[in-house]
Amino acid sequence: MHSSFYGRRVTYAIAEAAHRSGLSIDTLRYYERIELIDPPARDSGGRRAYSDDDLAWLVFLTRLRTTGMPIKLMREYARLRHQGVATFGQRKRILERHRQDVRTRIDELRSCLGVLDYKIDNYERCIGAEHIQEASA
Structure with missing residues (x-):
């Protein structure tokens, strides 16, 4: 519309x-x-x-x-879209596969975020200990 x-x-x-x-x-x-x-x-x-x-x-x-979909796959989706209703199943499968790829990437990013959080916390502890040493000197 x-x-x-x-x-x-x-x-x-x-x-x-x-x-x-x-x-x-x-x-x-x-x-x-x-x-x-x-x-x-x-x-x-x-x-x-x-x-x-x-x-x-x-x-x-x-x-x-x-979400990281390659242009090549986007072009395939767009080509199927032009073919109309008959391609609904194919388009759905493309999106389902891509959704799984996105979920995998999210899991990988969460793992990386955990490492970053750990390192940042470690630096905060080190910086805090440094300030304590300077104050007592």
Whole structure:
């Protein structure tokens, strides 16, 4: 569903789409070039005009990238998306596999965080002991 203002579809110029999606203009153009996003409609002046649907797709792509999904897999997902309902199962499997990868990475990061916490606590103890020694000297 597109936003509308008195029956007109609201669209966004590339700079506004970049701002709203959190991506750079160069990234938007790159995503278009590698067919991650469809070429947006053009306004009367020939400039890109992104819709709310385009922005929602960009937000989803950004989340996939943030979670570490490779561009190649994102392109496969986008290609399947173009094929419609018949690819729901394939797309679901891609997301399920990626979800497992994300969970594994979260576990690895938690382990790393534990090491960082340990080291920081150790430094705090050392620094505290140093201050005690200086005060008693």
